[in-house]
Amino acid sequence: MVKVFILGAGDGGKAVLSRLLRFNWFEIVGVADLNPDAPAIHLARAANLPVFLEDPLYLLQSMSIDLVFDLTGNPVIRHQLIQISENNFDVATGEVAHVLWDVIRELEDRESRIKQRLGENQILLEVSMILSRSETPEEIFQGIVAGAMRITGMPAGSLSVYNKHNHELFLVATKGLSSEFYKNGSYPVRQGGLTEHILSNKDPILIPDLSNFPAFDNPVVLKEGIRSLIAIPLIADKGPIGILYSDAFEPRRFPASLITSLKMLATQAVIAIQKQQAFEKIKDLSIRDPLTGLYNRRYLNKVLSSEIGRALRLNRSLSLILLDIDKFKRINDQYGHVKGDHVLQALAECFELMIRPYDILSRFGGEEFLILMSETDEHKAIASAERLRTAAAKLDLLPDGSQVTCSFGVCTLGRIEKENISPKEFIECADQALYRAKNAGRNRVCTYGN
The missing domain is CATH 3.40.50.720 (NAD(P)-binding Rossmann-like Domain)
Structure with missing residues (x-):
């Protein structure tokens, strides 16, 4: 000493x-x-x-x-x-003191960097333990976002999962952001846009001040008041699987050492998401219809209960579309059950491609399908049903070239004059609308309550 x-x-x-x-x-x-x-x-x-x-x-x-x-x-x-x-x-003397100050400053900076790195490593270890204990997708997604916020020291964050089939990102978790931010749950990856640039990068992108970054023109983010952000691409062996964001509401300066920790967090996130996806594939065997690959009725009833509670609690829109293949018995009788199965599979594939990634399409029984649409009012649900009805009628499914048409019943939660509604009652209301469509001549969309 x-x-x-x-x-x-x-x-x-x-x-x-x-x-x-x-x-x-x-x-x-x-x-x-x-x-x-x-x-x-x-x-x-x-x-x-x-x-x-x-x-x-x-x-x-x-x-x-x-x-x-x-x-x-x-x-x-x-x-x-x-x-x-x-x-x-x-x-x-004072001159020597200045030299000593420089040495001390360097030691302080080095000590600060070591402390920061040790702190980041501690957080990474804790995040890894949290993710390993997580059992549901929600726990995994929220754990990833919380970990990014802790490492960066930023007050908000989000995680979006990439759907490579329709080139969209689906928002799966947020923290510190308003309900308006996640009102639109998905957004397209535009060619030449910032999101595509992030997904094509291997390294995190740090933006200290969005006002100095003219390429970033996302109105939702700007309206939220986000002034600085870190975008962490999540890249697996077969390509991108999502983007992890950390956000702040004022300009920030980021230490260069942060990149290494963010890359390690990205690796943890990719492993956790892939593990969850593999688990979901196994779980799907018990909740999927074996013929069409769609969700089965049991799973739909379970999800519907929680979605009704969420919509009522947050005062959000929720709609059901119940549809039935017109004269399906005639198809089975005239062309056989193999052709009938082919019609079911073709319609299921058609509908699945046309709905949003977070809509839930299920085979409800026989020739009936049910679509659960969160954050969707009656007007949007009717428009979606009309698109599906038109697309189904255009499919060439039968040997004689005749049309396969469908009837649709639409029910929106706000139309039901009851404070607490059960999943069974919600479906019955959609079924009443479907019954009206059948009685009105089939191949049409009817709504509950009109």
Whole structure:
């Protein structure tokens, strides 16, 4: 430990003292100045250090000292110090102090970087443990977003999963953002746009200030008030699987060391998502219809219950579309059950390609299909049903070229005059609308309550 005495307690003395106090390998044995109100005198007293308000030169010869900082700027005092310092202690002037400050600053920066990296590694370890314990997709997605926010120290974040078939990103988790932000759950990856640029990159993209980044023109993000962000592409062996964002509502400066930790987090996120996707494939065997590959009725009933609760709690729109293949018995009787199965499979594939990634399409039984559409009002649900009806009628499915048509019943939660509605009651309302479509001549869309 280096024993230090500071002679001269002005601003320079205070600066030296405040820096030396940060390190446990310096022992301050005294601070001296003739002015009792000198800045370093106050600091020394606050730190319970020895203070000298008289000329200490006569004391220095008898004290155990390694280094004296002469910050008086007085050449006479400096000369006297040099005379008495021989074989007793070293003398450092203000110029030497500046050099020492640079060394200390470098040590502080290095220590800060080490602490930051250790902190980031600790967070990565904790995130890894959280993800390994997570059992549901929601827990995994939220854990990934929370981990990114902790590492970056930013107050908001989101995770979007990439659908390579229709080139869309589907928002699966958010933190610290308003409900308006995730109102539109999916958005296309535009050719030449920023999102495509992020997905084609291997490294995180750091944007300290969006106002200085004219290529970024996302109105939803700008409306949210986000001023800086970090976009972390999640790249698996077979290509991109999503983007992880950390957001702040003011410009930020990002340390260069952050890139390494973000890459490690991205690797953890990819492994967790792929593990979840593999688990979902196994679980799908119990919740999928074996003929069409769509969700089965049991799964739909389970999801519908939670979606009704969510829509009522958040006052959001929720719609059901129940559809039935017109005169399907005639198809089976005339062309056989193999052809009937082919019709079911073709329609299922057609409908699945046309709905949004987060809509839930299920085979409800026999020739009936049911579509659960969150964040969808009656007008949008009717428009979706009409598109499906038109597409079905255009398919060439039967040997004689005749049309296969479908009837649709649409029901929106707000149309039902009941405070608490069960999944069974919701489906019955959609079934009433479907019954009206059948009675009205088939191949049409009818709604509940009109």
